Amino acid sequence: MKHIWSLFVLTLISACSADRNNQNPYLQEVSFRFEINLNLPLYANLNSIGNPVYIGNNGVGTRGAFVMNIGNSYLAWEASCPNHAPNNCSTMTISGQNAVCSCEGYTYSLFTGQQLDRPDDGNRYYDLLIYNTTQSGNTVIISN
Template sequence: MKKIWFFIAFTAVLFSCSDNNRSNNNPYIPNYAVNVYLDNNLPTYNNLKYVSNPVYVANYGAKGIIVMKTGEGTYTAFDAACPNQALTSCSAMTISGIYAVCSCDKAQYNLFTGLGGKEYPMKQYRAEGSGTVIHVYN
């Protein structure tokens, strides 16, 4: 009997440790496959060498992605689609310092956390740095 309870407890812990915060289950933004490598030695991505200097990368995700260095060797990456608007109603969010601004409702979202005080946060992707290359994927 003890083995059964141990198995049940172990299974509950195992399945409760999921990574759902990256999918966001946002009804406005579909789950597009993202797999891109950005080399910060290239002029386009040079700002990624410095903390708090976000970069917009077109043609990935729903409306492009916004990537930002948040500390030594750490990065965040979010979809540039407004998370609380239909895709067809807005263009990609713009960057204003450490914030992404929605073109429809002018809501601001923090690029460290993806939060903006609305129902849905920004759709987040995984971002890992290795040397001069940042890998953004889901």
């Protein structure tokens, strides 16, 4: 009976292992915490729905983050293009409510994080890396 329980526990533990095949191989998930004071003019766009802001401070993600007010909460995304290793052209720019990579011209929605122009070439493509957001009064905290 002990052998059956040992086999059961071993099977359970091996079934709980993390699926590393779904992680983006190009972006490291760095740990950070950054507070955004919505009263500052620099972040005034975040007081309106659908106006993204680029946070390029050192220590915020890999290449900074895009933050957007979506009505009842905020979303924050990594600013480095998720479909190649960070390099001199991988920091994306804001174009309306999208982020655009200057390397290949890939476009990503800042509402959903999805790549809008995914090529149909059989290769695997990644959507934007999302960060945690919490709001407390006039402060939005983004973190990973």
